[in-house]
Amino acid sequence: MAIQPLRDTKAGVLRTPDIGRTVRIAGWVARRRDHGGVIFIDVRDASGIVQVVLNPEDAPASEEVLHGLRSEYCIAVEGTVEARPAGTVNPDLPTGEVDLVASSLTVLSAADPLPFQITDRVDVDEAKRLEYRYLDLRRDKMANNLKARSRTVQAMRRVLDADEFLEVETPTLIASTPEGARDMLVPSRMRQGHFYALPQSPQLFKQMLMVAGIERYYQIARCYRDEDLRADRQLEFTQLDLEGSFWGQEDVLETLESVVCEVVKDVRGIELSRPFARLTYAESMERYGTDKPDTRFAMEIADLSAVFAGTGFKAFAGVLAGGGTIRGINAGALGLARSGLDAQVDRAIDLGAKGLVWMVVQEDGSLRSPVAKFLSDDEIVGIKRTLDAAVNDVLFIVADAPKVVGKVLGSLRLDHGQPAGHEDLNFLFVVDFPVFEETDEGGLVAAHHPFTSPHSVAEMRDNPGDALSNAYDMVLNGVELGSGSVRIHDPVVQQQVFEVLGISEEEADLRFGWFVRALRFGTPPHAGFAIGVDRFVSILQNEPNIREVIPFPKTQTGGDPLTGSPAIVDDTQLGELGLLIAPAVRAAWADESDL
RNA sequence: GGGGGCGUGGUGAAGUCUGGAGUUCACGCCGGCCUGUCAAGCCGGAGGUCGCGGGUUCAAAUCCCGUCGCUCCCGCCA
Structure with missing residues (x-):
C-alpha cells in the first residue's frame, strides 16, 4: 500500500533547518547509486532533487524492491531529514546539505x-x-523553459491587468481572408462545402472590441x-x-516597454533602461540592410558612392550610372584565406548580388583585392577612411540596386558579426514603415494589412513609393518580436485605402463590408500591437529555436511524432463534411499504409 | 518549389573522402561484487538488416541513382 498522503513536502525545498523532520516526498528516480x-x-x-538514503538495516522496503529501483520509477518515500556526514555535502545541489533517510x-x-x-x-x-x-520535458532544461514561459505570460498579464486592460477571448473559427499568409482551413459539417479559417491573428476582432468600447484589450x-x-x-x-x-503610437510603445521590462526583470533578473531605441525603417535599411537590425554590434553599412563618384573601375561606374549604389562593411580581422574570401563571394551571389568585392588591408596600407589594380590612391584612402579600416581588416563592397546591396551586406554583417547566443538583450523599435514594399520585379505591394493608417492618404495615392504608415516593429537582437500599427478608424479613409491598395469596391464590400459598416458607428481612434511569445521566450532562454519553448511542437514538415498528426480520416467523417479526396491523393494514402 | 547538413546496437559519436570480416569509444541496459556515493566504482555480458529501395563491383556503412525522415536556409510568412 502506498503511504497516504503521498507527500507532504516537495523534494527540492529541503534544507538544513528541516533537519530532524519526518517528511513524505514523491517523485521520480533521477539517478541511483547502489553500493550493494x-x-x-x-x-x-x-x-528539484533531493538525495534519499536507503540503509539496509532500516529496511524501508524489501531488498528486491530496493535493488530493483530503476531510472524514472515513480516512487513515494517517507523518512527523516538528516544532516549529511562531514565531507559528503554536495555544494552543486540546493538540497546538498541534507539527506532524506528513508523509513519507507x-x-x-x-x-x-x-x-x-x-x-x-x-x-x-x-x-x-x-x-x-x-520524457524530454522531464529534462531540467525543458522544465525550466516551460517555467520561464509561464512566468513570461504571467508577467504580461500582471502589467496589463494593473493597467486596466481587459483580457478578452476571440473566436478561432473565423472566415478566411485571402491576403497574407495561407489560412489553415476547417471544413463545416453543417454547411457543407463551407470552411472556417483559423485566425492568423485576432486583428479584426480586436478592432471590433475597440468599436465595442472595451478601450483596452489584450x-x-x-x-x-x-x-x-x-x-x-x-x-x-x-x-x-x-x-x-x-x-x-507612443502609447503603444510605452505600454510595450513596460510589459517587456517586467518580463525581462522576472525571467532574466535584470532592469532594462527605457525608453528603448527607436529607428526609422529608412535608417535601419540604410545602416543595417534590414528592418530587424541586431544592434548588439556595430559593423554598420557605409555608403561609398561618393568615394567612387569618378571611378575608372568600370563595374562600379556602370552601377552608379544606372542609379545603383556602392556600399560596404568592415567585417574586421577575419583571418580568412583566399578560399574563405572567395566563399564570401559565393554567399553574396546566393543572396542575389552579381558579385562581391573583398579587400584586405595590408601592413603597408595597401589593399589586397582582386580589383586592387583598378583603384586609384584617392579611392583607397577614401575606402579606408569611410570604413575606418585598420591593418588586417576585411572589407566587403557591393555595387547594385539599393535593395540588393542592403540584403547582401546585411546578411554578411550577421554572418561575421552576430554574437552566438542571447546574453545581451538589445530591444529597439523600428518605426515609419513604408505603406508599400517594392517587389523584385519593381512593383509595389502592401507592406502591412489594409487596416494600417498611412501618414497621409493623399501621399499614399500620389507618391506610393515614398508613403509612410503608422506601423512599427519591435526588434530584439535581430529578431522581429512583433509588430503593430495605428489603425484606420474613419470608414471613408478605410475605403480610400482599400482603393489605393487595389482592392476593388465590390471586393472590399464583399469581404470587409461588415467591418467598414462597424467603423461608421462612432469608432474611437485606436492602435495596437502583437508580441510573439514563443520567440520572446526562446531568446530569453537562449534557445536556438522556438520548439524548445513549446511543449508539443510540430516538425518542419508539420507533423507531430508523438500523436501522429496530421492523420488520414475515415470516409464516414469525410462524408459528413461533404468532402472527397482527390484520386491521386488517395493513391498516395495507399503507399503510406504500405510502409 | 529550390539549396545545404544529418541518418551507424537503446542514446551520442568515430568509421564514409581513399570499397576489403559490423570495427571502435562514451553513456545506457542485463548479471556479479561492493555500506557514503552524488555523471558512484570494479568485473563480466547482451544488443546493430549501417533509414529504406535499386544499381556498380569479386566485394558496399563507404561509390552511383532514387526515396523517406529530421534539421538549417532561400522562396513563402499582408
Missing part, C-alpha cells in the same frame, strides 16, 4: 527502459525527443499560419495581442 548495501537515490519532483519506500509506478537518458548532457535526435516528448492568442516552418516559425504560435482606444 546502502543505496543512494536522487529523487526528482517539479521542485513505495514504488508508485515502474518505468520501462528509457529510449534516451533524461539528461541535459546529450543532444538526442529531435524526432526521438518529440516522439517521447513527455489576449494571449493562439494564431495559425499555413506556411513553411523555420527555426522561429510554427504552424501555430502564441501572441500577446493588445489594442487600445484613444491611443497613438
Whole structure:
C-alpha cells in the first residue's frame, strides 16, 4: 500500500533547518547509486532533487524492491531529514546539505527502459525527443523553459491587468481572408462545402472590441499560419495581442516597454533602461540592410558612392550610372584565406548580388583585392577612411540596386558579426514603415494589412513609393518580436485605402463590408500591437529555436511524432463534411499504409 | 518549389573522402561484487538488416541513382 498522503513536502525545498523532520516526498528516480548495501537515490519532483538514503538495516522496503529501483520509477518515500556526514555535502545541489533517510519506500509506478537518458548532457535526435516528448520535458532544461514561459505570460498579464486592460477571448473559427499568409482551413459539417479559417491573428476582432468600447484589450492568442516552418516559425504560435482606444503610437510603445521590462526583470533578473531605441525603417535599411537590425554590434553599412563618384573601375561606374549604389562593411580581422574570401563571394551571389568585392588591408596600407589594380590612391584612402579600416581588416563592397546591396551586406554583417547566443538583450523599435514594399520585379505591394493608417492618404495615392504608415516593429537582437500599427478608424479613409491598395469596391464590400459598416458607428481612434511569445521566450532562454519553448511542437514538415498528426480520416467523417479526396491523393494514402 | 547538413546496437559519436570480416569509444541496459556515493566504482555480458529501395563491383556503412525522415536556409510568412 502506498503511504497516504503521498507527500507532504516537495523534494527540492529541503534544507538544513528541516533537519530532524519526518517528511513524505514523491517523485521520480533521477539517478541511483547502489553500493550493494546502502543505496543512494536522487529523487526528482517539479521542485528539484533531493538525495534519499536507503540503509539496509532500516529496511524501508524489501531488498528486491530496493535493488530493483530503476531510472524514472515513480516512487513515494517517507523518512527523516538528516544532516549529511562531514565531507559528503554536495555544494552543486540546493538540497546538498541534507539527506532524506528513508523509513519507507513505495514504488508508485515502474518505468520501462528509457529510449534516451533524461539528461541535459546529450543532444538526442529531435524526432526521438518529440516522439517521447513527455520524457524530454522531464529534462531540467525543458522544465525550466516551460517555467520561464509561464512566468513570461504571467508577467504580461500582471502589467496589463494593473493597467486596466481587459483580457478578452476571440473566436478561432473565423472566415478566411485571402491576403497574407495561407489560412489553415476547417471544413463545416453543417454547411457543407463551407470552411472556417483559423485566425492568423485576432486583428479584426480586436478592432471590433475597440468599436465595442472595451478601450483596452489584450489576449494571449493562439494564431495559425499555413506556411513553411523555420527555426522561429510554427504552424501555430502564441501572441500577446493588445489594442487600445484613444491611443497613438507612443502609447503603444510605452505600454510595450513596460510589459517587456517586467518580463525581462522576472525571467532574466535584470532592469532594462527605457525608453528603448527607436529607428526609422529608412535608417535601419540604410545602416543595417534590414528592418530587424541586431544592434548588439556595430559593423554598420557605409555608403561609398561618393568615394567612387569618378571611378575608372568600370563595374562600379556602370552601377552608379544606372542609379545603383556602392556600399560596404568592415567585417574586421577575419583571418580568412583566399578560399574563405572567395566563399564570401559565393554567399553574396546566393543572396542575389552579381558579385562581391573583398579587400584586405595590408601592413603597408595597401589593399589586397582582386580589383586592387583598378583603384586609384584617392579611392583607397577614401575606402579606408569611410570604413575606418585598420591593418588586417576585411572589407566587403557591393555595387547594385539599393535593395540588393542592403540584403547582401546585411546578411554578411550577421554572418561575421552576430554574437552566438542571447546574453545581451538589445530591444529597439523600428518605426515609419513604408505603406508599400517594392517587389523584385519593381512593383509595389502592401507592406502591412489594409487596416494600417498611412501618414497621409493623399501621399499614399500620389507618391506610393515614398508613403509612410503608422506601423512599427519591435526588434530584439535581430529578431522581429512583433509588430503593430495605428489603425484606420474613419470608414471613408478605410475605403480610400482599400482603393489605393487595389482592392476593388465590390471586393472590399464583399469581404470587409461588415467591418467598414462597424467603423461608421462612432469608432474611437485606436492602435495596437502583437508580441510573439514563443520567440520572446526562446531568446530569453537562449534557445536556438522556438520548439524548445513549446511543449508539443510540430516538425518542419508539420507533423507531430508523438500523436501522429496530421492523420488520414475515415470516409464516414469525410462524408459528413461533404468532402472527397482527390484520386491521386488517395493513391498516395495507399503507399503510406504500405510502409 | 529550390539549396545545404544529418541518418551507424537503446542514446551520442568515430568509421564514409581513399570499397576489403559490423570495427571502435562514451553513456545506457542485463548479471556479479561492493555500506557514503552524488555523471558512484570494479568485473563480466547482451544488443546493430549501417533509414529504406535499386544499381556498380569479386566485394558496399563507404561509390552511383532514387526515396523517406529530421534539421538549417532561400522562396513563402499582408
